Amino acid sequence: MHGEEIPFGYGFWSLVVVNAAIFVLFALSFLAPVRRREWRSFGVFTAFVVALFTEMYGFPLTIYVLTAILGSRYPALNPFSHASGHLWITLLGGGPWMSAVIHLVSNGLMLAGLLLMGVGWYRIHRARGELVTDGVYAWVRHPQYAGLFLITIGMLVQWPTIITVLTWPALMLVYYRLARREEREAEARFGDAYARWKASVPMFVPRIGFGRGAAPSAVERLDPEALTFAVLRGLAMIGGLAALSIVPLRPEHEIHLGPLLGAFITYKAALFVLLFARPQRARPIFLATLVADLGIVFVLVWFTGGGESHFYLLFSVLVALNAYQFGPGIGVLAAILSADLMAVANILVAPGVPWAHIGARAALFGLLGLALGHIASRERRARAEAEGFNAELRAALARLEEAKDRAVRAERLAAAGRVSARMAHEVRSPIGAIGLNVEMLEEIVRGCPGPMMGDAGDLLRGIRAEVRRLAGLTDEYLTFSRLPRAQPQEDSINEMLDELVAFVKPEADQRGVVLVRDPDPLIPLFSFDRDLLRRAVLNLVKNGIEATPQGGWVLVATRLDGERAEVGVEDTGRGIDVRDAPHLFEPFFTTKPRGTGLGLAIARQIAEEHGGTLRWENAPGGGARFTLRLPLVVNGLADAMAAARPPQQRSGVGRDEAEDSGGCGRGDSPGARPR
Ligand SMILES: Nc1ncnc2c1ncn2[C@@H]1O[C@H](COP(=O)(O)OP(=O)(O)O)[C@@H](O)[C@H]1O
Ligand SMILES: [Mg+2]
Incomplete structure (x- = not known):
């Protein structure tokens, strides 16, 4: 088909149909479009492929259009032979060599593209809805689309046509936009974990690791x-x-x-x-x-x-x-x-x-090898030294940056803590007094029957409910401002959670939410502060219950993960809105009309106090999942926790104030110190 002996190398419509079908069906099975936008993008790809093969085997539109230019510059060109359709060869010259190189490059690109699509599809398929960040996904975030791009670039290298050259940017654009949209959805679904992965892995073009931008990944990279x-x-x-x-x-x-x-x-x-x-x-x-x-x-x-x-x-x-x-x-x-x-x-x-020639060449080669080798080793040693300094410097800078962030956060917390402590402290006594007075008034009202007194009783009950809520609020503010240091003791986390679930069950029942426990019996006893940790998980469970509609469930699970214990609280609510995500752990951030916005801030503080972490993600089913990860510290290792804990600034509330806080939070527990 490449020879000049074929006068008209086109009109093979069956080839057009078969080739286009192969590519379209291949892409169809791997990209599996479902939604309208996906189908639309796929349509652009189909148009590209059909246009390509129509010109390759059907009718040489591009050559026909370009004949005027090509004809005068390349008089030997036979516009109707298949060989001249290989426009790059026609334009660049080079004969069979060029043809070999172009075919090799283009086939290589297409093969790599097909492979990428296949591998990407396989990983996603096997993950069944979970987030995949390893394998080919440690290189690029969208291997399937990157594969599609490679295939189409390969096609352009092999056989450029006016239509495909014009369609290609559109193809890139629609798939780029599709990828962006998918990322927004994935971000809402996988939360923190997705954001971290996104920050370190490029979209389509892998970083080979040049310079600073190199991302650490699960795959070992080529130096x-x-x-x-x-x-x-x-x-x-x-x-x-x-x-x-x-x-x-x-x-x-x-x-x-x-x-x-x-x-x-x-x-x-x-x-x-x-x-x-x-x-x-x-x-x-x-x-x-x-x-x-x-x-x-x-x-x-x-x-x-x-x-x-x-x-x-x-x-x-x-x-x-x-x-x-x-x-x-x-x-x-x-x-x-x-x-x-x-x-x-x-x-x-x-x-x-003569042998003298060979000897002279040999000597020259030897000198070349020796001299260049030495220069290179010297230069490499110097560079290794400089890189060592550089790495140290970078590490120091990163530590500095982290310390600054922590200091800023601690200062903000401290300021908030001071204000809230002062407020709570000021209003707590009057609230207590109001509560007592209301109780006394209720007694009086109960003693004087009459139609008006019935209404008065209702009003007083309303007041008492509000007073109780206010007392709860001041409690939370005070806890936040003076979270005591953890006093870890060996204990069973599963038992603590069983007790907690039993405690919250009435509230959950009232809201029609089912509480589910999934304890991992393999978790050994380890040291943690029972009261503090209970408070942290309670905040998470309460949030879960509040977010879950009637008929839903909240799961409180534990899992042993190597040297760590995980406590997961998952709900079937609406999940966390991406726009709220950056503020979740900020004190006073709340989306609830009567929320304090302190629950998560307190929970994270407690997690860090234990040398652990608190992370969130949106569960595949739609709800939110918070995970507390705690080191399995055993007896006497409280010091290790203190070392793991970030050096947080105290909130600035004095010891005296904390000690007279009476029955609030942990202020009255023996040995508790103000923060
Ligand atoms: N399980 C959850 N599902 C959805 N949103 C949540 C969940 N947990 C926390 N949030 C969001 O985080 C915000 C802060 O929570 P939190 O610090 O406990 O304060 P509060 O519960 O008083 O609002 C909530 O207002 C809510 O928007
Ligand atoms: Mg809360």
Whole structure:
């Protein structure tokens, strides 16, 4: 089909249909569009593919349109042959070589794209709705769309047409927008975990790890230096081969360099695949390819005149590059091997050049290997030292930054704490007095029957309910401002949670919410402050109950996770709105008309007090899930907790004030200290 003997290489409509169908069905099965927007994006892809194959096998519209320009500049062009449809070759020239390179590159891109789509689909499919952040997802956030882009780029490289060139940006745009939308949804669903992953993994183009932006990931990355070396070595060899092939050879030494170059490119491409698949084995791979490269150059030299062949210059490229990469040892070794191979080639092809020539070349290679190797090692040592300093500096900066954040947060908490403590302190006594007076009034009213007195009784009951609520509020404010230090003691967390669930059950029953327990019996006894932790979980459970509509459930689960115990509180409410997410743990942030906005701030403070963490995410089912992770500290390790705990500033409330807080929160527990 590539020959000029076919006068009209088009009109093969069955090929158009079959090829387009294969690509469209492939993409369909992996992208599986469901919603309208997804179908619309998929439509653009379908249009792209159909346009491409229509021109490839059906009717050469682009060539037809461009004939005027192409015809005058490329008189030999036959617009109706399939071969001229390979526009890049027509425009860039280069004949079969160019054709081989273009086919290789484009097929490689398409293959990589198909692979990415397949792998991405497989991971998502296997995860069954959970967030996937490893495997190919540690490289890019949208491997399937990245695959689609690669496939279409491959198509453009192989067979550009006016329609596909114009459609391609639109294709990119619709899939970019689709990806953004999916991210917004995923963010609402997976919360914190998604945001962290998003911050470290790029959208479509993987970071190979150049410079500062490199993201840590589960996949071991190919060292950028190794990658540069592989690219440079490939380029130097291919470029050198191509450059040297310009020099005419004696007729008896003439060989077909085209296929050789093609094979060489394929071998280099395979090397890249191997490097990416086994980045940790880069060094042995490089050394093995050094031997292979030396062998290839030897064969080339042998076939093109032995000692007379000028292809021996390629040895110097190999010596120089490897000396620079691996130091003087490998450099000199490569030089010696090159010299030996040159000598063998000189013997194999009679009459050969005088041995002084070979000796001079060998000496030159040796010097090159030695000198470059030494310079490179020196430079590498200096760089390692500088990098060491740099890393230290960066770590120090990060610590500083973190300390600053903590100080700012602590100061904000402290200020809020001072205000709330003062307020709560001021209003607590009057509230107590009002409560007592209301009770006395109720007694009086009860003693004087009469129609008016019935109404008065109702009013007093209302007042008493509000007074109780106010007392609860002051309690919470005071707790927040003077959270005592944890007094850890060995205890059973499951037992504490059982008791807590029994305690909240009446409230849950009243709201028609079912409380479910899922304890992990493997969690051993460990040290924690029972009262404090109870308060933290209680806040989470109460939030869960408040968020859950009638008929829903709140699950209180525990799980042993290595050295940590996890307490999870999950509900079937509406979940957490992404817009609220950044403020959840801020004191006084609330979306409830009668909320204090202190529950989560207190819970997180308690978690940190125990050397643990409190994280949230939206559960796949729609509700919110809060997870407390606590180190399994055993007896006498309270000091370890203190070490793990961030050095928080005290809230600034004096000890005297705290001690006279009487029955509020933990103020009265023995040994409790104000914060
Ligand atoms: N389980 C949950 N589901 C949905 N939203 C929640 C949940 N827990 C907390 N929130 C959100 O976080 C906010 C702060 O919670 P919190 O600190 O306990 O204060 P409050 O309960 O007094 O509002 C709530 O107002 C609510 O918007
Ligand atoms: Mg709350």
